[in-house]
Amino acid sequence: MMNPLATNGCDGQALKQLAVAGRIWLEQHHERVNQLNVFPIPDGDTGINMLLTMRNACAEVEDDASPSAAHIARKLAHGAIMGSRGNSGTILSRIWSGFAQGLGTAEQLSLPILVLALRHASDSAYSGVQTPTEGTILTIIRELAEAAARLDPAPEHDAVAFLERLVAHGWQAVERTPEQLPILKQPAWWIPAALA
Template sequence: MKRWLGKAETALGNHSDRLNAINIFPVADGDTGTNLYLTVRAAHRALQDAAPAGAGQLPAEVRPEARSEPAGQQAQLNDVGAVLARAGQAAMEKAKGNSGTLFSVFLCAAAEPLAGHARLTSSLLAAALNRAQIRAWSALSDPVPGTMLSVMEAAGRAAAAVDAGQNGNDSNHALGLVLDAAVGAALEAVVRTEGQLNVLQAAHVVDAGGVGMLLILDCLRSAVLGEELRSELLDGLHGYDLQDPHIHTDMPDDDGVEVMCTISLSPLDAATLRQRLDELGDSVIMSQVGPSADAEGRYRWRVHVHVPDPAPALGVIRSLGDPAEVSVSELALPRDPSGEVSAEGR
């Protein structure tokens, strides 16, 4: 999992400018590549200090510092689901934009079927991809086909179909077949996005978030199988040639702002907030951060919405709780990825 997210951070850093260049849905703000990169970076960095149990260490029973370690900490480092959940929660807390928020939802949900397992198998991967795509679709108040959601769904369905034909085979070969099928289906879904959304068809480009998700899935295949990334996946994708101009040059600016925050809410207040934000704006994404409620029965939520004016949205949010990690970004001002993405990421 750490190797996967490290590869994804590097790949998205390398491709952020081209992803930004074709980002026109749901708003043409040219930041999908940057948002995915920063969100994946947060997930990866959450795991950088978490070495597997026993890696370069003495056994716990002879290490003096082991007496002060939290119970189960070392066991969790060998638990695929626990490690991925840690990364997912970090991504959720720092998620940027629509694409970053949806990827963090994907990551958190994928961790759930993997909990308690020290090894990834074809059946576990298929279950994880399916859970993740369902959760991502449900996080949006108004999900739209032809986006990264469609790519997630295609990958999950292909993985499930191949795994079903393996009759419980938990070999690495079966896992490889599932990974290949997921990436292949993701590529086909990316190609289809251009015809699923009128705005993409008019601009002759595929969906930026979909391409980002394809890169992330290929990084997973590469990390698990120990193979190189398949650079040919991107060949021929409309709008993705390096010589293609930035698509936003002649497009009008989008009005409004993107509001994001993290907030603890009861289930009723969460439902109320989603309804109120749906009335105020669009691109509403709400997803739970972590599985447990606090002592007052409230869960942490990551909230994302596009609105004409931030004041009413922030007023509704603050009427229901005390938000943290609040950000308000102008949709009309494309963010320059060169100011965010490190040279190492590129």
């Protein structure tokens, strides 16, 4: 089966499925993400905050049958903003908001538009804070957007291969974060527990 991103792009319903896939990943892994949470407060709620934000984003489009990718992206962003929880949820909502802005009025999400949308997502995420802290989710979305801009989707137009390469860049960016945010290097027992 030809991948929708490879040809004309994916429509709103396919984008919805991609967002739901992200939510399901968080349903399965949010406790692991909670354990990784040491900044700005080690209160172990990053995973659940991201999950609650994504649940609200996906609920917003659940009954929406629009074929427009731009329309679905805007509604996902709205749901994410309204349901955002904590720092990570708020950043996630800004990422969706920028992503939707990058789509503009595009009915279909093609690879070139995905590259543009990721750039907008990164810029939007950074504009939401006075003093950005590197080594956080901000760094990851920026490095993903940078990698997407460098990767040339043209040769094979294979969306799956493109996204796999992009995800590999994302993991490399994650592995570099302890060099950017030293608290990530500290053992868990060293970090003061969150105060009630």
